[in-house]
Each structure stands twice: as C-alpha cells, then as structure tokens.
Amino acid sequence: TRSQFMDTFTRVRGHFNELFRTLFGGGRAELVLIDEADVLESGIDIVAQPPGKKLQTISLLSGGERALTAIALLFALFKVKPSPFCLLDEIDAPLDESNIDRFIRLLQEFIGNSQFIIVTHNKRTIAMANVMYGVTMEESGVSKLVTVRFAKKTS
Amino acid sequence: TRSQFMDTFTRVRGHFNELFRTLFGGGRAELVLIDEADVLESGIDIVAQPPGKKLQTISLLSGGERALTAIALLFALFKVKPSPFCLLDEIDAPLDESNIDRFIRLLQEFIGNSQFIIVTHNKRTIAMANVMYGVTMEESGVSKLVTVRFAKKTS
C-alpha cells in the first residue's frame, strides 16, 4: 500500500544518511523517489557525497566508496526490517583497513538482534568474530570444517 | 585472416594451459572454438579444472579461482602480443595470500619486456614493487602523490 511503502521508504532514507555518515565520518547520502506522484512504481535514485568532496554521480565514486555506500543502504534496510540472520560473503574485499574498522565497529550495533555469518580473508574482520570456522580442502575437492572458538568475546 | 587468427588462438591456448598450471600448481585449462568450421566468427569457450577437482562449468569455480583463471588467460594473451605497459587495478582483491604469492612470482617473468603498474591494497604485492607511489587526500577531495623508492630491487 502507498502509505506503508512511504513509511518504509522514509525510515530507510533516514537510516541510510545516518549510517553513511557513521561509515564515512561525515558527508551525506540521500534516497530520491524519481516520480513522487507514482510512489508505488517509482524508481529510487541514490545520492552520496563523501565528506569534503563535491556532490557527483555515484558512478564517479571509488570502488571502496561504492562498497561502503552500498553497505550503509543494506544496513539501513536491515534496521527497518531486521532478519534473524545475515550472511555477508567477502563484502570487505574492496575496503581499506580503516574502512574495515569502521564497518566492523558498525556491525557491533546489529549483533544484538541478528546472527552474522561473515566470509572473509581479512584478519581485522576475523579478529572481531566470536567463532571462526576454518574451511579446508586438505583432500582435493573435499571441504572439511574446523571450528575455532575465541574465548574472549564472552561478554 | 583465418590462418592468422588460428595461429594466435593456438599460441594463446598453449600459454593459457601452461600459465593456469603454474598459478594453480597443476590441473588444466582449455580454450575451445565453439564452431571450428567458422573460425573467424566462432565464439570461444573456456574450460578450467583446478588440480584434484572434477571438470565442471567455470561458473561453479570460486571467486578466487575465477580471478586466477582470468589472470592466466590475460597473461597468455600478453605473452603472444606483449604491450609495453600493463596496468592492473586491484586484481589481487579476491585472491588469498598463497595465490597472491603465485601471481606475483609469475609477474616476474613478464617485467623484462613491460612496465607494470599495479594498484593494490595488499602488503605482499607492495613488497615486490621497485617503486611505490602513495596517493593521499590529506586535503579533502585533492589527490597528492608521494613517491617511495625501494632501494632493494636494483638488480
């Protein structure tokens, strides 16, 4: 229904700007309904301006800036309607170390309500997990699971 | 011309298998002309089988396996017709540490004839460069270049 969609859209938009500013340490981001008259069919535009930079089309953003912007949007959707679990497969791949730190710090706000499974090659990301599953292929073509439970995160 | 294309294709195919086996430590890879009767129009299929695994469509390969396979093909083309310079923008992003080592070891075979410019976030890749350009944005929105020349690689 129209009001249901507008309510959702408005809330996601609010979270998106907020999360963008958290991940980028400033700047601003917007979601724009292309056709405000036809809310139930309108496409949605994304506007993003990293701190200290001029506003331009998102195509000109760097690979890492785009990934971080997408993460802000996905988590904004997640805030409005959480899922009991969330699986992220190597979403930290394009991020530099300081952006990975910001991303994993943001993740802490969400783990109360959802389980997160993160596939990663990055040591910083691994360091903030409660549990680590190592997957190996000692025998070619055959996957095996090894569990490593970190004692530290029991708080 | 038909014979020119077939000669190129055959040589690329040979190098592709060879480079694949170097990067994967075994296995095999093939290039297949879909329509052997119409060499000048035929599409080209890629077949790749990592060591110890069964042959399957390349869609089932992992992200890192696909990147390594693509690298083998691109370098096979490069071997047949080298370019004076080659720019690689974060092609190591999906690779794990041991595959990055294999990739950078392979790179050594090509630097005699071509200059390589590699954009990377990876410490291992950086460690094997002769020169490193650091790009910074101390002033928001303004890129600045800092040169770091490594003394070691003067051989």
Place this chain on the structure above:
Amino acid sequence: MYFKRLEVFGFKSFPEKTDFIFESGITAIVGPNGCGKTNIADAIRWALGEQSALALRGSRMEDIIFNGSADRKPLGMAEVSLTMSNPENFLPLEYSEVTITRRMFRSGESHYFINRTPCRLKDISELFMDTGIGTQAYSIIEQGKVDLVLSSKPDDRRYLFEEAA
C-alpha cells in the same frame, strides 16, 4: 528466532556429512580460495528453497550434488538440513525447534521434510511466508555482489524497499 544448525551432506564440495553450528554474534568463515566457504552460503539458500540453479552458480540443479574429485566418485544425492529455534511459535508449528530438510537426487527427484516428517516444498514456503526468512534479499549479500544495489537501475532496486515494507 535464530538458526541453530546446518547439516550438509553431498552438497557441492561437501561429500561428507558436515555440521555447522550457528552461534550468536559474529561467525567468521575463513579459508583459502576454492575451499568451500561460498558453498556453505549456497547450502543455506538451497535449504531455504532456492529454485534457480543459476543463482547457485550452476547450469543445472544437478550441479549442486557432489560431482566427485580426483579420489572420489560422484554421489547420487545431496541433502541439507537447517535447524532453527521457534520461540513463541514464530513459525506456525507446535515445536520449539524446527528442522527443514531438502534432499535431491540426480534424477531431479526432490524430497522435503519438516522435523523429519515428509512434506511438500509448498509447506516449507508457507511456513516462512510472513517471517521474511529466505526471501529478504538484503539478508544474504553474495560474493562480488555488494555493488549491485548501486549499479542496478532505479526501478530494479525498488524490490529491496518492497521487501522491507
């Protein structure tokens, strides 16, 4: 409600019965390229009812059955079970714990189970209908696909908002 366990048997690169226990908080899955990490994500999606072989990186659904290796023959069947808690009957069933099982043979013949009782795929879809589980496109972000929400057309990205509504 939360996921408790995933059992994988004969699915892609897992010829041996493998148990994956879900923990609260953050679980990291690590390992070298091609070792099977994304295959675990594929197993979860398949258990939740994914019908497209392409979405699971295959060309036919049969591609998700262990196809053999240098030293092992292919298997004839893949089976994945996903066990979840069911507090306050979040899912419309009397059990405090619900296990959904999907099994498929090379012929394409498929069997479905809820708590080990045979059922139809339809029953599993209806079970999850109002929970958002299995359909929320933003709860599984696939490898290399993070950029899609930005590179997709303005019309195409609507569905994410419709799902959150």
Place this chain on the structure above:
Amino acid sequence: MYFKRLEVFGFKSFPEKTDFIFESGITAIVGPNGCGKTNIADAIRWALGEQSALALRGSRMEDIIFNGSADRKPLGMAEVSLTMSNPENFLPLEYSEVTITRRMFRSGESHYFINRTPCRLKDISELFMDTGIGTQAYSIIEQGKVDLVLSSKPDDRRYLFEEAA
C-alpha cells in the same frame, strides 16, 4: 618503447599539476579508498584517446574536469600529458621522446598536441595505430573487471584474441 612520465593537471581529483614518473619493473600505487589511484588509470586512458565518458565512470565527458572540493572551486580545464621513449622510431616520428597532450574545457572544446605542437585527435590515433598501445584491451585491467573475461559471452570475448592477432 616505454612510458616515461604522466603529467596530470585538473583531471578528476588532481587539481594541482602532478607528475608521475614511470619506472621499469613494477610500480605499486597505494592509498586509502577514494584517494585517486584509479583516477590515475583513467588519466592514462584519457590521454591515449578514450572517448567514452562511461568508460571513465562519468556520465558526461565534463565529469573528468576537477569539480571542486570543500575548500576549492571547480576548474575550467583538464590536461594530461603522456611522455614515452621512441627508440628506433617505434612511433613514426623523428623524436627520441614523444609527448602526447590532451586538454579539454567545460564547453567540450578539446585540444591535442604531439610534442607541444597542436594536432588533431586523428593524428594521435594514427600515431599509435600499429603499436597496439591504447587499444589493447588486455593491457589495462580495470578495478572489479577481472572476472569479465570469464563471465562474458563466448562471442564477446573474441575481441581479445583478435587484438592479440
């Protein structure tokens, strides 16, 4: 023949004249997300004659001119010069060193130079015609595009072989 120097002025995030010296062997370009590394790759491609704004991640060609920042006004022009050695007249010119320059204003008006002598874009394209420089699709691998050669259709990937032939 090898590249010697790249001078960037007013191109994308480089409002100040910046010299980039090409070395033999391997040059690593490093820095945080968004600092300008890929913009350097774009500058090289633009200097070599790239005509598609989309290929340079813009929507209009004007997008490649420095558009300002929090503390700086936009510039009115972008200019990139690429200097290369020319041993044994690899390029059909008398010089032992060749510099190609491309300059563009916001109006879209563009100027081209070979060793600081005005010329047409056509002259630059003809200069490189048989060398493979600027056209070899496999000599520049763009960020996130490594997988393309595998995910493209069998017919689409032919062009790589045709370029190598």
